[in-house]
Amino acid sequence: MPVMADVARIAGVSHQTVSRVLNHHPNVRPATRDRVLAAIEELGYRRNLSARALVTRRTNTLGVVAFDTTLYGPASTLFGLEQAARDAGYFISIVSLKTINRKTVGEALDYLAAQAVDGLIAIAPQVEAAAAVSALRGNVPVVAVEGGEADGMPVVAVDQVRGAELATRHLLDLGHRTVWHVAGPADWLEAEGRRRGWRNVLAEARIDAPPVVEGDWSPRAGYTAGRRIADEARAGRASAVFVANDQMALGLLRALDEAGVRVPQDVSIVGFDDIPEAEFLTPPLTTVRQDFAEVGRKSIALLLDLIEAGPQAEPGRVVVPPAFVIRASTAPPRAT
Amino acid sequence: MPVMADVARIAGVSHQTVSRVLNHHPNVRPATRDRVLAAIEELGYRRNLSARALVTRRTNTLGVVAFDTTLYGPASTLFGLEQAARDAGYFISIVSLKTINRKTVGEALDYLAAQAVDGLIAIAPQVEAAAAVSALRGNVPVVAVEGGEADGMPVVAVDQVRGAELATRHLLDLGHRTVWHVAGPADWLEAEGRRRGWRNVLAEARIDAPPVVEGDWSPRAGYTAGRRIADEARAGRASAVFVANDQMALGLLRALDEAGVRVPQDVSIVGFDDIPEAEFLTPPLTTVRQDFAEVGRKSIALLLDLIEAGPQAEPGRVVVPPAFVIRASTAPPRAT
DNA sequence: GGCTCATGTGTGAACGTTAACAAACCGGGG
């Protein structure tokens, strides 16, 4: 493998001049630059990033701590993150956690610290995760994705509350007397936001909120919730449900079908996420779309700002608006 | 940040001894080792990987080239890969491609080469992708995941043919006269394998294969295929379908439902992948499960072997068996 | 013509680690 000195020899300059060309230093005569570039081309030279990192103390690598990257949301965010980082000339190193607690988060940060990442993105959807990252980060800049406002960490997130409000209001506007809610796990920030948005709208409309049906995001939880909802529907107490994510909505749809409760004739359903499957469920699901790719891009942009600006930059919170997608799982109630 | 020399001073040894302790060199007196370890602990010292990489010429980083990591399969494989690499003390650098062709693959490999990765995993599900990677890799060891036997690259893959055979045979065993197939894109290796398995079983049973219905993995394609299948079913020509993946099966289910074709009474459906949603579709989907995590682990293991062994290692092909999961979308035909 | 100043280029020394070699130490056998 050729090194800088080889290029320098071929181009008839010093290695320092080669370095200057590579780093786009202004004070290089065009003719010289061309000679160097030609030599680089000729030798197929690539600079050694380890050597560079050693002296500049920057690795050009960003660390990402994520949780269950198998789910559509995190996977899409990751994709956006990776894309944006690459465009910005950064490398990305990912740690996917199976469980989130202080210990696993600590190990993840250790692992990334070992790599001397220049910055950190924490996909920290749980209250505890955000806190753990905040507590354990050294003095690396950190951006939280979908995190809370915890401890002055800058945050990039979809406006969950607004999304939930759109969903709930849509159901009320259709004429439903009230809206049930199948929620995500209580310690997830997104679940909390969606719950709040739902509650906001009901409160505003002076409607007593039905009890929250707890779930864990999984289709199975949605199925279990669906049996409960089916009972309520048959008793005439439920005609509209806002489900905290599409996967649960899918399970719920299954349970309602089993119970002979028709959607949307008997019960209207709204989901959250707009997974690729949503459009092809039976019936096609009305849902709230999150632009995960945009979240990824915004996060990288914010993190790079932070790295440039140094620690004096103020936290800030970047919010990405959700979109509401109306399909066939919602309709006016039968007996208006 | 403390460096090796600082640790050495505190421990009263030379930096070289510190290095030896860190690298588990045998010839260090236990007492000395303990002193060094204590000093490391005291200072919170971590070694600088850039400096290490500079002199050892190994970055301890593995590159992964992937395609659409938003899908369940690739995302799960990635997760397994990441897990396994971390366990083995390696870092992972990922490039997710939006489109696969020689140019994009070339850029991806360039990007990873810039990082001087020690080895490469190519999630190369398309014929062309595998070829591109094979052609453009330098002399880095490469393992293809779900790739073809192209050009002597070692491959780790789920046995697609066998999975398809299990699915098709199951339908025939139930008494169906023939089995239709909704296939994936022709240039995907997995699609090809599943198609072959389906054809094998029909040929073995001396049944003329119905025309292949082409799809592109998406729920939408499944929906389109479903309208076709519904027509065939009403005409009494189709009572069983093997769909090349679960997402398409989902869309197909939707189309059949719309057309008033009942599953499994009128038509039996088998999918492929066992996505988390499969169990909660209406009806719960009989499908072929792929152990993506295992694929990830096996790939890393194979790649590390290759890195150790050097280029003389023979290619080899590691096959992960699929599992067949029977649920409620398959039944004997109505008129036996 | 000599001075200043900007521009372009080269020289040497880091950066923090590992590798190669050398030296010191220790116990045992002659």
Next chain:
DNA sequence: CCCCGGTTTGTTAACGTTCACACATGAGCC
């Protein structure tokens, strides 16, 4: 007592970059 081999430790020189500085060169000005 001395030499020999193995174990343990230290010294020095890489690895390939960038940074700080010094040195040319040439233009512009008095």
